[in-house]
Amino acid sequence: MVAGTPKIELRGVKKRFGSKVVLDGIDLTIDAGSSLVVIGGSGTGKSVMIKCVLGILTPDEGRIFVDGIDVTRARGRARDAQLKKFGMLFQGAALFDSLPVWENVAFGLIQGRGLPRRKAKDIAIEKLAKVGLTADVGALWPSELSGGMQKRVGLARAIAADPDIIFFDEPTTGLDPIMADIINDLIVSTVKDLGVTTLSITHDMASARKISNRIAMLYQGKIIWDGPTAEIDKNGNAYVDQFIHGRAEGPIKMQVRS
């Protein structure tokens, strides 16, 4: 990686589904070691943006660079190499319900990297401890866990393979305020420990303020504001202002259709 190259860079990324334009020319750079949160209402394309970076969706136009390498249409080994840099915590944790907790955490190590099961299990237990879970939780099934515990396991799975970049998709959605704060603290401490770059999407402002050092707002397929978290209250943008204060009145009108 060349010094000064952003960790992730999106240039003019566009994505539409049928006639609906979801991303309308996204430009965004994330520097190594920084924590960016993209805020925006439901259905504004935040998840689509992350899935484009991951390569789960292919943008219609524009390019995405990770460590200066164009990953937009990477295939085969090039794509595998890129995927190994990422860890992701999904909105609903997306744990595999047919596997016990430890195997969920070790999944990427066993299937993706070919580690022996015994060694992968030891690493999984170690990662579970990092998110505050004891080894006996590893033997449980995902369906036996509460929402907050599932998020912790999801976080352990995301960090299991020591990624460079972690994506957090609505990390606190569906959790009570106390558990949400616990998850936020865990994210902050994990990110600090690992020194990773993070890209999170959320509409929970308390979480956004806590886990980021930069915030960008996505509205109608475009980034309409981008700045340090400390300056979000002095943003000078009516749309951002309405969103962060959660006001019904303002320039943003609720969408009926997703």
Next chain:
Amino acid sequence: MNIFAAIGRMVLLTFAEAGRLTLFTLSAVLNIVQVPIYWRLIGQQMMRIGYFSLPVVGLTAFFTGGALALQIYMGSDRFGAESFVPNIVVLGITRELGPVIAGLMVAGRVAAAIAAEIGTMRVTEQIDALTTLSTNPMKYLVVPRLVAAVVTLPLLVLIADAIGVFGGYVVSTQSLGFNGAVYIKNTVDFVTHDDVQSGVIKVAVFGFIIALMGCYNGFHSRGGAQGVGAATTNAVVSSSILILAANYFLTSVLFEK
């Protein structure tokens, strides 16, 4: 509403769906021959698809064989050809009813289960999670099911053939007055390698259809519980129709003189 626009939209949607299915099939087949191969998952799916379908396929084969014997007996009674019951039962079971009944029963049981399982994984983002964990969902989810269905259904149909013929034997000897030894001798003398082989080839194709339609519909399910329900229904309906259509074409190819 413009009727031409509606027809045009329908035609375009049909072509788009056919294109998607073709690409999905090609990708699945290409992935079968590429490493890594998940042997443990293939074994697991062989148990689920083949072994656990045995009771339902066996029972339906038994009763079908019995009903077939009765029908043939009553039908051939009109021109004094009752003695052909064992011959026609074994021919009907091995060539036609064994594979079709096994195919349809497994379609109901397995295609629905596959579509529901993969569909739920899709709507809960488990399939996206697989990708982020450097695991190809086609290889991990689709290939084991396809291989397991293509391998186990022929084994299943061989057992179904035997049980179906046994059903005919039981009815013929217990209520139609046939001599057991003569019934078995007629059956064994009459059935040929080609009869059994044609059924095995047919059902291997049906297995491919069942797993493919289950996986395809599951993979493309959208919108929560309702979407998964629709995917399950589509998987069973489409695989059943495709099995019957494929049965006709395979019969015409396999028995072409």
